[in-house]
Amino acid sequence: MDSPVRVLVLVALFFPVFVDCAIRHYKFNVVMKNTTRLCSSKPIVTVNGKFPGPTLYAREDDTVLVKVVNHVKYNVSIHWHGIRQLRTGWADGPAYITQCPIPTGQSYVYNFTITGQRGTLLWHAHILWLRSTVHGALVILPKRGVPYPFPKPNKEVVVVLAEWWKSDTEVVINEAIKSGLAPNVSDAHTINGHPGRIPGCPTQRGFKLPVESGKTYLLRLINAALNEELFFKVAGHKLTVVEVDATYVKPFKIDTIVIAPGQTTNVLVSADKRSGKYMVAASPFMDAPVQVDNVTATATLHYSGTLGNVATTLTAPPPKNATAVANSFIDSLRSLNSKLFPVLVPQEIDHDLYFTVGLGINPCPTCKAGNGSRVVAAINNVTFVMPTTAILQAHYFNISGVFTADFPSKPPHVFNYTGTPPANLQTRNGTKVFRLAYNSTVQLVLQDTGIIAPENHPVHLHGFNFFAVGKGLGNYNPKTDPQTFNLVDPVERNTIGVPSGGWVAIRFRADNPGVWFMHCHLEVHTTWGLKMAFLVDNGKGPNQSVLPPPNDLPKC
Ligand SMILES: *[C@@H]1O[C@H](CO)[C@@H](O)[C@H](O)[C@H]1NC(C)=O
Ligand SMILES: *[C@@H]1O[C@H](CO)[C@@H](O)[C@H](O)[C@H]1NC(C)=O
Ligand SMILES: *[C@@H]1O[C@H](CO)[C@@H](O)[C@H](O)[C@H]1NC(C)=O
Ligand SMILES: *[C@@H]1O[C@H](CO)[C@@H](O)[C@H](O)[C@H]1NC(C)=O
Ligand SMILES: *[C@@H]1O[C@H](CO)[C@@H](O)[C@H](O)[C@H]1NC(C)=O
Ligand SMILES: *[C@@H]1O[C@H](CO)[C@@H](O)[C@H](O)[C@H]1NC(C)=O
Ligand SMILES: *[C@@H]1O[C@H](CO)[C@@H](O)[C@H](O)[C@H]1NC(C)=O
Ligand SMILES: *[C@@H]1O[C@H](CO)[C@@H](O)[C@H](O)[C@H]1NC(C)=O
Ligand SMILES: *[C@@H]1O[C@H](CO)[C@@H](O)[C@H](O)[C@H]1NC(C)=O
Ligand SMILES: *[C@@H]1O[C@H](CO)[C@@H](O)[C@H](O)[C@H]1NC(C)=O
Numbered sequence: 001m002d003s004p005v006r007v008l009v010l011v012a013l014f015f016p017v018f019v020d021c022a023i024r025h026y027k028f029n030v031v032m033k034n035t036t037r038l039c040s041s042k043p044i045v046t047v048n049g050k051f052p053g054p055t056l057y058a059r060e061d062d063t064v065l066v067k068v069v070n071h072v073k074y075n076v077s078i079h080w081h082g083i084r085q086l087r088t089g090w091a092d093g094p095a096y097i098t099q100c101p102i103p104t105g106q107s108y109v110y111n112f113t114i115t116g117q118r119g120t121l122l123w124h125a126h127i128l129w130l131r132s133t134v135h136g137a138l139v140i141l142p143k144r145g146v147p148y149p150f151p152k153p154n155k156e157v158v159v160v161l162a163e164w165w166k167s168d169t170e171v172v173i174n175e176a177i178k179s180g181l182a183p184n185v186s187d188a189h190t191i192n193g194h195p196g197r198i199p200g201c202p203t204q205r206g207f208k209l210p211v212e213s214g215k216t217y218l219l220r221l222i223n224a225a226l227n228e229e230l231f232f233k234v235a236g237h238k239l240t241v242v243e244v245d246a247t248y249v250k251p252f253k254i255d256t257i258v259i260a261p262g263q264t265t266n267v268l269v270s271a272d273k274r275s276g277k278y279m280v281a282a283s284p285f286m287d288a289p290v291q292v293d294n295v296t297a298t299a300t301l302h303y304s305g306t307l308g309n310v311a312t313t314l315t316a317p318p319p320k321n322a323t324a325v326a327n328s329f330i331d332s333l334r335s336l337n338s339k340l341f342p343v344l345v346p347q348e349i350d351h352d353l354y355f356t357v358g359l360g361i362n363p364c365p366t367c368k369a370g371n372g373s374r375v376v377a378a379i380n381n382v383t384f385v386m387p388t389t390a391i392l393q394a395h396y397f398n399i400s401g402v403f404t405a406d407f408p409s410k411p412p413h414v415f416n417y418t419g420t421p422p423a424n425l426q427t428r429n430g431t432k433v434f435r436l437a438y439n440s441t442v443q444l445v446l447q448d449t450g451i452i453a454p455e456n457h458p459v460h461l462h463g464f465n466f467f468a469v470g471k472g473l474g475n476y477n478p479k480t481d482p483q484t485f486n487l488v489d490p491v492e493r494n495t496i497g498v499p500s501g502g503w504v505a506i507r508f509r510a511d512n513p514g515v516w517f518m519h520c521h522l523e524v525h526t527t528w529g530l531k532m533a534f535l536v537d538n539g540k541g542p543n544q545s546v547l548p549p550p551n552d553l554p555k556c
């Protein structure tokens with residue numbers, strides 16, 4: 001007679017239990033690499049000599065160990081953008097927020113487990129302007145045996161969009177800091193490292209995506225650009241949007257998507273033509289009087305069997321100020337909200353926060369080009385000053401004097417935020433955090449200001465996904481606007497564009513203890529101080545506190 005144990009063993013033999021929760025090891029060597037792109041030869045900082053960097057593949061529930069070894073002259077840290085990092089803030093990556101940077105010649109192992117997430121994210125350097133070339137895709141496959149909630153594509157392709165400067169980006173930003181003025185815009189955009197044909201650079205060939213007629217392709221699009229939101233389209237082909245920021249959405253078809261730095265979008269493309277070559281275009285979206293790099297990056301969708309001399313079907317990118325094109329994409333986004341992937345938007349709110357995001361002007365006696373002034377940026381009029389000890393470390397080890405927990409919950413002065421700015425454009429300095437009790441719920445309205453110019457700010461929150469429950473133009477009205485909120489199937493993401501001259505409302509539950517950076521993902525605005533952090537206290541339960549730091553955590 002079989003014992004129950006024996007039956008279990010037999011079952012296990014006949015139905016092999018696949019090993020989930022695997023440990024994935026990666027090694028990232030941060031090294032310089034010589035390049036000859038865009039008619040300029042300059043060394044760039046890379047991971048493993050690649051631009052874009054290597055794609056990191058993992059599966060939901062896996063533990064990822066990435067040993068980052070710093071071989072360059074800069075201090076380095078890497079951020080796993082969009083990974084929740086439940087209780088493992090030590091592995092989040094923003095320098096001086098959750099860790100001290102990895103010094104030259106040293107290494108650090110990022111150790112994190114991917115819980116409740118699947119889809120496309122990105123990793124990038126989170127110090128200085130190194131992320132211009134230190135970035136790559138992070139692909140989280142669903143648990144083994146769990147299908148996508150959309151037809152399985154024949155092939156998946158990672159498509160990384162970025163910006164390219166002929167000059168060293170550290171020289172570009174240092175020049176701007178010295179002058180007090182805006183840094184130079186980039187010289188080109190790239191699609192998987194290639195700009196396509198660029199005036200004055202005859203040898204540039206764009207990225208080629210080979211396709212076969214009748215097949216379907218999942219493009220995992222990532223905007224790794226420093227300072228520019230991008231339109232993306234493919235001549236003659238509709239894009240079916242199925243996921244943003246590693247959360248599934250209700251599928252919809254569209255010609256052009258818009259994607260802000262730090263955001264990701266998965267689209268299905270059906271190769272429904274017999275043959276041919278079709279232009280793929282990435283061009284800037286900027287609906288404010290702010291200078292951008294207006295060079296369109298191009299690639300080609302190339303059907304197999306197409307003769308070499310066949311002309312490419314072209315497409316014109318939208319004009320850079322095509323707000324309506326951007327909105328038609330953004331306003332179509334809805335969470336999938338299925339049984340398997342329900343929407344857990346908080347219905348009750350513990351913290352009702354109102355933050356202005358925008359620019360300012362402070363005195364700077366040494367800024368000659370800026371006539372004694374410098375452009376800064378602020379949230380609720382606070383220009384964030386980087387500490388020299390990581391805030392998470394200060395919080396965990398009770399080190400005082402590093403930060404204060406008095407970040408204002410609303411703007412200190414009421415004015416017409418999107419109208420005529422006040423006469424005094426100065427901000428104040430501070431290293432302030434906003435403290436949240438474990439598991440409390442937050443509604444945060446991010447309000448653009450018209451100081452210097454209204455502008456779209458893609459704001460990224462570390463440690464959480466949030467729901468984008470509302471959006472509007474002008475000043476947020478706390479009496480009437482909440483009535484328009486979508487609390488049923490709002491899109492869930494980690495980076496959201498605050499519309500130019502408008503506001504966006506997000507909600508999240510503070511169920512992740514630690515210190516979580518929130519900042520504009522236009523790197524120029526982050527440099528200028530458009531950043532702050534939430535400090536989420538430990539809960540009382542057994543799995544509700546920050547884990548102890550790893551032994552190799554870099555020191556300041
Ligand atoms: C890059 O090129 C320079 C000069 O051509 C050379 O000295 C340097 O060793 C090269 N660096 C790398 C990382 O290949
Ligand atoms: C990774 O972190 C977990 C705790 O979250 C720990 O148990 C494990 O030993 C760590 N692995 C390494 C290689 O440090
Ligand atoms: C920035 O642009 C100005 C004007 O074109 C140029 O003189 C300067 O050299 C550029 N700076 C860098 C670092 O490329
Ligand atoms: C791009 O910007 C440059 C410099 O501002 C300008 O001269 C040029 O006309 C612009 N091109 C397009 C296509 O808008
Ligand atoms: C966009 O810019 C063009 C050229 O500057 C202008 O003619 C057009 O009116 C603008 N469109 C919108 C919607 O602002
Ligand atoms: C600085 O002042 C000069 C002379 O008044 C003016 O021409 C220039 O535009 C000013 N620059 C800035 C950045 O305000
Ligand atoms: C604000 O902080 C910056 C450094 O981030 C410093 O240069 C500046 O002098 C400070 N301003 C004031 C008013 O303290
Ligand atoms: C920090 O202070 C808290 C509360 O006073 C205490 O529970 C904790 O043990 C302290 N942590 C360290 C590392 O000293
Ligand atoms: C704010 O300024 C805008 C633009 O000037 C104007 O249309 C609006 O009426 C103003 N709002 C209030 C409340 O004054
Ligand atoms: C911002 O803070 C500065 C310095 O305290 C102050 O002069 C200014 O009036 C404030 N502005 C706003 C809009 O709150």
Ligand SMILES: *[C@@H]1O[C@H](CO)[C@@H](O)[C@H](O)[C@H]1NC(C)=O
Nearest residue numbers: 438439440509511539541544
């Ligand atoms: C967080 O709060 C919600 C709503 O009050 C509750 O249902 C849930 O159990 C709490 N979660 C934890 C981990 O305490």
Ligand SMILES: *[C@@H]1O[C@H](CO)[C@@H](O)[C@H](O)[C@H]1NC(C)=O
Nearest residue numbers: 074075100101103388555556
């Ligand atoms: C690198 O980081 C350490 C620790 O924060 C700091 O002391 C040092 O000045 C930094 N080095 C550079 C070149 O910025």
Ligand SMILES: [Cu+2]
Nearest residue numbers: 457520522525
């Ligand atoms: Cu911004």
